[in-house]
Amino acid sequence: MIRMTVLALAAALGMPGVAMAEEESGSPETLIGDAVPGHPGVTYEALVKQVLPDLKPGEEGRWVTEGVTLRRTEGDAEPSGPGELSTISMFEYRAGGQDLMLMVIGDVSGQGWQHIVAVFDPSANNAPKLIDAVNAGIDRLTLTRPFLFLTGDDTALVFESAYTMMDRVNAATQVVMLHDGKLKGVLLERVNQLMTCGIHVDQTPALEVVPDPKAPYGAISYAVTQEVRLIDEDCGGPPAIDAKPGTEVFTDVFHWNPATATYVAATNNRAGLVHAQ
Numbered sequence: 001m002i003r004m005t006v007l008a009l010a011a012a013l014g015m016p017g018v019a020m021a022e023e024e025s026g027s028p029e030t031l032i033g034d035a036v037p038g039h040p041g042v043t044y045e046a047l048v049k050q051v052l053p054d055l056k057p058g059e060e061g062r063w064v065t066e067g068v069t070l071r072r073t074e075g076d077a078e079p080s081g082p083g084e085l086s087t088i089s090m091f092e093y094r095a096g097g098q099d100l101m102l103m104v105i106g107d108v109s110g111q112g113w114q115h116i117v118a119v120f121d122p123s124a125n126n127a128p129k130l131i132d133a134v135n136a137g138i139d140r141l142t143l144t145r146p147f148l149f150l151t152g153d154d155t156a157l158v159f160e161s162a163y164t165m166m167d168r169v170n171a172a173t174q175v176v177m178l179h180d181g182k183l184k185g186v187l188l189e190r191v192n193q194l195m196t197c198g199i200h201v202d203q204t205p206a207l208e209v210v211p212d213p214k215a216p217y218g219a220i221s222y223a224v225t226q227e228v229r230l231i232d233e234d235c236g237g238p239p240a241i242d243a244k245p246g247t248e249v250f251t252d253v254f255h256w257n258p259a260t261a262t263y264v265a266a267t268n269n270r271a272g273l274v275h276a277q
Helices: 002-013 018-025 044-051
Strands: 063-065 083-085 087-095 098-106 116-121 129-135 141-149 155-164 168-179 182-196 199-210 219-230 246-257 262-265
Touching (some): 044 116, 129 168, 129 182, 168 199
Parallel strands (some): 182 262
Antiparallel strands (some): 087 098, 116 129
16 A cells, blocks of 8 residues: 555656656565475565564554664664564665675665565575665655665665655655665755745666776765646746746766765765755
């Protein structure tokens, strides 16, 4: 239900490419009672319980939990709150030259602000072993986007969150890596869709890996296409946002900074984006 709500909201807001991104990055929804390939006698219940230890069967094929306190990729640890789930999403994932399993549980409480992400080592004896789990939710609703292949041995996760208000949509694009055994947010940027009287502003971000021969990982190009449209409306004065109509692209390239273990941009062209007043 939450997944469909996210897509419906994104479509209603005119967020370009959201449905395609979900199709490209997602895997078929997996039932918690399904068997884990390559691990005889083990179901995904055993994996989910490593993240949500109190998980137990509920009604109509659902599973219930009182929640768990998880570290956030942006901020301190917070409790997830009680909720229920019936499916998870599983992905093949590679980090540090090792083939791993990635699980996305999503928002168990149905209240938003959650996107539970966990990485497992499938080479462990018996059931795959949890390496780390975090809450990657930034704003009200979160999507898993297509991953970034930083090297042949390292994949970065991409998540897009959105929060809707009366006259705008605030959206965040977050890049997460498994670094030193921990899932860590290494890049976070925000854009807006502004819808005030007399003017509409759409900002669409795009990520791309570009070569960075002197660094251990490829650089990340972050480009935002901004479209400003003037609307013929009687606003009783000039539009609240002062912006020139037209389409522009603002690009910055982020490079790996070993001192902070994050991606840092040497330029700040994105400062030219129109911001909410």
